[in-house]
Amino acid sequence: LQARNWPDRPLGTSMMIGTYYLLDDRIAGYVALESLYTALFLLAGMWTVWVLTRDRLTALLFGLALALWPNLTESFQWHTMTVSYGLGFAAYLAALGAWAQYLRGRGTVWLAAAGGAFAFGLFTYEAGSALPAAFLLLGGRENRRRLAAGLAVFAAVVGLYLAWRLTDGLGTVENRLFPYRGVSSPDWA
DSSP states (O other): OOOTTTTTOHHHHHHHHHHHHHHTTOHHHHHHHHHHHHHHHHHHHHHHHHHHHOOHHHHHHHHHHHHHOHHHHHHTTSHHIIIIIIHHHHHHHHHHHHHHHHHTTOOHHHHHHHHHHHHHHHHHOGGGTTHHHHHGGGOOSTTHHHHHHHHHHHHHHHHHHHHHHHTHHHHTOHHHHSOOOSSSOGGGO
């Protein structure tokens, strides 16, 4: 099975296809996954706010607002939103928190975690591709060396994503590299 957006969102597409094959049309499994992924998204957001502010009340209020936000509760009832985009956005939030920990001198493990979470989010759903520019705002001028090393990691991740995207999945999408010879085009579906 090859989805139309495979080269654009390989992890998100893989998660959607895998979930479909795993759960088929059993609604209880989707509800359980939606609950789990929404909880992960909520916890990633609360942890990130706590890392940035070091205030538990602010993190709790953020979590409460996020949990009750009508757009979130409505859109995440659609399983594909939760399976791919929900985890991708949770990864972006975790990348922000890990980046803040790294900038505070907590070690390169946090930089690796930020880069890994950013890569997971980017290859799931590319909406956060400009986040490294926003991460610069957390940077401060006193630690330019850490800032440069961190931005090099994010630039490498964005470069890998652009190489993947601009080459149609490094050539893994044959119907985009070679003309379709069937009766109807798969792009019409």
